[in-house]
Amino acid sequence: MRLVTGYGWRDGRPLLRWRGDSGRGKSVQMRLDGRLLLGIGARRCTGYKEGKQGKPCPNSASPSGRQCTACMARDTFRPCMICDGFACPPLVPSARQACHQIHHLYLASFGGEEVKVGTASDPRKTARLHDQGPLFALRVASGPGPRIKQLEHIASTRTTAVEGMRRSRKLALLRSRMPVEEAEQRVRAVLGDVRSVAAHEYADLFIEPFPIHPPPLARQTRAQIGSEPQLPVEEGSRIDVEVLGAVGHVALVRDEAGRFLLDLGALAGRLVDPEPPATVRRSEVQLGLF
Numbered sequence: 020m021r022l023v024t025g026y027g028w029r030d031g032r033p034l035l036r037w038r039g040d041s042g043r044g045k046s047v048q049m050r051l052d053g054r055l056l057l058g059i060g061a062r063r064c065t066g067y068k069e070g071k072q073g074k075p076c077p078n079s080a081s082p083s084g085r086q087c088t089a090c091m092a093r094d095t096f097r098p099c100m101i102c103d104g105f106a107c108p109p110l111v112p113s114a115r116q117a118c119h120q121i122h123h124l125y126l127a128s129f130g131g132e133e134v135k136v137g138t139a140s141d142p143r144k145t146a147r148l149h150d151q152g153p154l155f156a157l158r159v160a161s162g163p164g165p166r167i168k169q170l171e172h173i174a175s176t177r178t179t180a181v182e183g184m185r186r187s188r189k190l191a192l193l194r195s196r197m198p199v200e201e202a203e204q205r206v207r208a209v210l211g212d213v214r215s216v217a218a219h220e221y222a223d224l225f226i227e228p229f230p231i232h233p234p235p236l237a238r239q240t241r242a243q244i245g246s247e248p249q250l251p252v253e254e255g256s257r258i259d260v261e262v263l264g265a266v267g268h269v270a271l272v273r274d275e276a277g278r279f280l281l282d283l284g285a286l287a288g289r290l291v292d293p294e295p296p297a298t299v300r301r302s303e304v305q306l307g308l309f
Contacts, residue, residue: 020290024065024073026268026283028149031234033265035283041290042066043075051270051283057258058295062288067094070113085288104168122167124160124224125231126180126209127153128202130195131188134209136180138167148231152189152267154241155202156231159210160224170213170221178212186284190269193244193280233266240264240271247271250279252286257295 022042026035033051038044042063062083064076067090080087091097098108099118110118121141125148128134139147141161148156160170175182207228214225233241243264250258250272260272260281270281 020060020292022063022065022075023286023289023291025287026150028146028234031236033236033262033270033283035286037291038075042079046073051262051265053262055258055260055262055270055272056293056295057286058292059252059254059256059258059286060290060292061254063290064090065288066090068096069093070095070111071117082288099164102165102168103172104165104170105172107165118164120164121161122164123158124167124170124174125156125158126174126206126213127151127156127231128197128206129184129189130154130192130197130202132205133181133184134179134206135184136171136174136182136209136213138164138171140164145231149234149237150267152193152233152237152241152269153202153231154192154195154197154233155199155206157206157210158229158231159213159226160221161226162224166221166224170217170224173217173221174209174213177216178209180209180213186268186282189267190249190280190282193241193266193269236264237266240266244271244280247278247280250281252282252289254289 020041021037021039023035023037024046026033035049035051036046037049038046062081064080064082064087065085066073066075067086076087076090078089095111096114099110099114102108123139123144125137125139126134127148144158160167171182174180210228260274262270262272264271268282268284270283272279272281
């Protein structure tokens with residue numbers, strides 16, 4: 020069995036990350052292209068970060084989310100992830116170095132009324148947006164991590180920008196037929212608000228707005244999505260599909276019953292068998308999932 024630890028994009032294609040030996044082996048990436056065959060197992064903790072290294076959960080815990088409570092406490096980078104930049108917690112040297120490197124502030128529209136504000140480290144300034152799959156996004160500010168986190172907090176508390184957006188909301192908005200031009204207008208309007216509420220001390224962080232364009236596959240897939248139901252990810256079920264495309268965390272797939280949407284985020288924290296017995300069948304699709 021393998022443990023799916025996450026998903027992402029590389030070279031314009033989606034991928035899954037997993038560890039062998041039920042989560043204790045080496046971490047590898049599997050490109051989602053062509054056939055995807057998985058037997059879905061139980062939930063397991065995806066582990067924690069110790070410095071720059073990902074570590075497996077020593078207890079093989081079965082949390083409701085991706086991490087158990089003990090691994091959250093062990094994670095040396097988690098304090099930085101939940102910090103707003105105004106009162107940085109003590110960090111180990113590698114996490115402190117990562118925190119203070121150049122970060123970027125982005126604003127993104129997923130096709131709804133809300134505009135999301137977020138941050139990305141410099142090495143992932145584009146990949147971070149590809150992983151999320153917005154309809155339109157702008158990179159609007161750059162600077163040391165703590166100051167960018169402060170600007171993110173100001174934007175999310177003093178403008179209409181939202182800091183968090185559930186995967187289920189992003190998935191639902193894939194059906195939005197909002198024109199890209201309207202999404203851009205909404206993002207630029209919020210940018211104007213962020214500039215107006217940010218104090219003078221943040222003026223040096225703003226850059227010429229830089230569009231982050233979705234990969235061609237994501238644009239093509241968004242245009243193809245219609246009334247497809249969501250494919251359930253349940254313990255004891257089997258996924259045997261052809262991957263047709265993807266947008267952010269959602270793959271458009273097809274099997275003998277038709278086309279479906281597969282939430283890759285729902286696979287994270289699941290044990291999977293890449294060679295499941297043929298007797299294991301997939302769960303019945305519920306049309307009311309959307």
